Amino acid sequence: MKTTVVSPANIAFIKYWGLLDPQIFLPANGSLSMNLDSCVTTVTVDFLEQGDEDLVEVGYHGQDFVKFSPEGADAKKKLLFDHIQRIKDLAGESRAIYIRSQNNFPASAGIASSASAFSAITYALVAFYKLEPYLSDRKELSKLIRLGGSVSAMRSSHDGFVECVYGKDHDGCYSNQLADETYWDLVDIVAVVSAETKKVSSSQGHSLTSSSPFYESRLSHVPERLEKIKTAIENKDFSKLGEYIEEDAVSMHSVMMTSKPAIFYWTPETMEVIHAIREWRESGEVESYFTIDAGANVHVIAQGKDAQNLEDMLNALPGVKFTILNHPSKGARISDNHLF
Numbered sequence: 001m002k003t004t005v006v007s008p009a010n011i012a013f014i015k016y017w018g019l020l021d022p023q024i025f026l027p028a029n030g031s032l033s034m035n036l037d038s039c040v041t042t043v044t045v046d047f048l049e050q051g052d053e054d055l056v057e058v059g060y061h062g063q064d065f066v067k068f069s070p071e072g073a074d075a076k077k078k079l080l081f082d083h084i085q086r087i088k089d090l091a092g093e094s095r096a097i098y099i100r101s102q103n104n105f106p107a108s109a110g111i112a113s114s115a116s117a118f119s120a121i122t123y124a125l126v127a128f129y130k131l132e133p134y135l136s137d138r139k140e141l142s143k144l145i146r147l148g149g150s151v152s153a154m155r156s157s158h159d160g161f162v163e164c165v166y167g168k169d170h171d172g173c174y175s176n177q178l179a180d181e182t183y184w185d186l187v188d189i190v191a192v193v194s195a196e197t198k199k200v201s202s203s204q205g206h207s208l209t210s211s212s213p214f215y216e217s218r219l220s221h222v223p224e225r226l227e228k229i230k231t232a233i234e235n236k237d238f239s240k241l242g243e244y245i246e247e248d249a250v251s252m253h254s255v256m257m258t259s260k261p262a263i264f265y266w267t268p269e270t271m272e273v274i275h276a277i278r279e280w281r282e283s284g285e286v287e288s289y290f291t292i293d294a295g296a297n298v299h300v301i302a303q304g305k306d307a308q309n310l311e312d313m314l315n316a317l318p319g320v321k322f323t324i325l326n327h328p329s330k331g332a333r334i335s336d337n338h339l340f
């Protein structure tokens with residue numbers, strides 16, 4: 001029966017950067033994130049009516065759907081078709097499948113869509129084939145998602161605030177829920193400063209990590225920071241949480257900037273937002289903290305009570321094109337709103 005799943009993107013408070021094992025996508029460090037309710041992918045799956053090659057259609061908000069089939073797929077799409085095949089094999093199914101995937105956020109928002117897309121597609125297929133243990137066990141589901149090629153997508157398998165546990169083999173690396181989406185009224189306001197596609201893909205970035213003289217140092221600090229941030233979440237200590245979020249983002253970007261060749265994701269507008277939120281914080285106007293993924297846009301983490309005011313302040317900055325306000329969200333879930 002036709003199956004639809006909705007799954008969120010997430011923002012990492014502690015980032016994953018670099019792979020221990022690129023074959024099975026084992027990350028080199030643990031990470032921790034919050035799911036984003038305004039940035040979701042919806043996926044509907046059914047058997048393909050005509051033809052024997054799997055078919056995937058992908059659409060961004062406000063854009064036409066683009067069709068993909070295994071033939072002629074680029075490296076990233078090839079990973080996706082291999083993943084679809086992996087799940088069909090687990091289910092013992094050979095009939096061709098039709099997948100339609102739609103993001104509710106614009107492609108130009110610079111928000112990693114791999115997390116929402118890979119988690120949504122994996123869970124939709126698992127639900128479509130009623131495949132156990134993945135259907136009822138989120139830990140097992142997260143490991144299966146990882147094999148598809150997206151580490152950040154593992155964290156969208158659970159609700160709310162989620163940790164990706166560091167492990168040296170397939171069974172040891174999985175995601176784990178720390179608290180559900182109702183636990184803490186935080187927001188992530190994405191300040192979109194650039195509509196351009198990033199020039200260096202994160203997969204290229206992951207492969208360059210060991211060329212940075214600071215990478216080993218970063219890896220040695222992450223476990224302690226991860227523990228400290230978990231304590232800040234447990235105590236709902238916003239100032240501590242923010243301090244560690246910024247520390248980790250700067251640490252990851254230092255590795256990027258010192259890789260060979262160097263990767264600079266930040267632009268003058270990125271710096272403009274960073275300076276503004278530090279200024280507002282120091283002057284006592286509003287307390288918020290920045291984090292940045294593999295791109296120029298700034299994720300501003302704040303408390304719910306300050307969301308409206310802060311969004312207005314961010315939109316008034318000359319470098320900010322638009323903002324997207326996110327609250328903590330549920331993870332991948334089944335929906336009745338089919339895309340076809």
Ligand code: DP6
Pocket residue numbers: 011012014015016017031112114115149150151152153202203206292293294
């Ligand atoms: C900087 O974009 O390669 O966002 O493809 O989902 O594995 P996946 O992620 P990728 O790396 C993103 C890493 C990051 C930090 C993070 O989300 O942990």
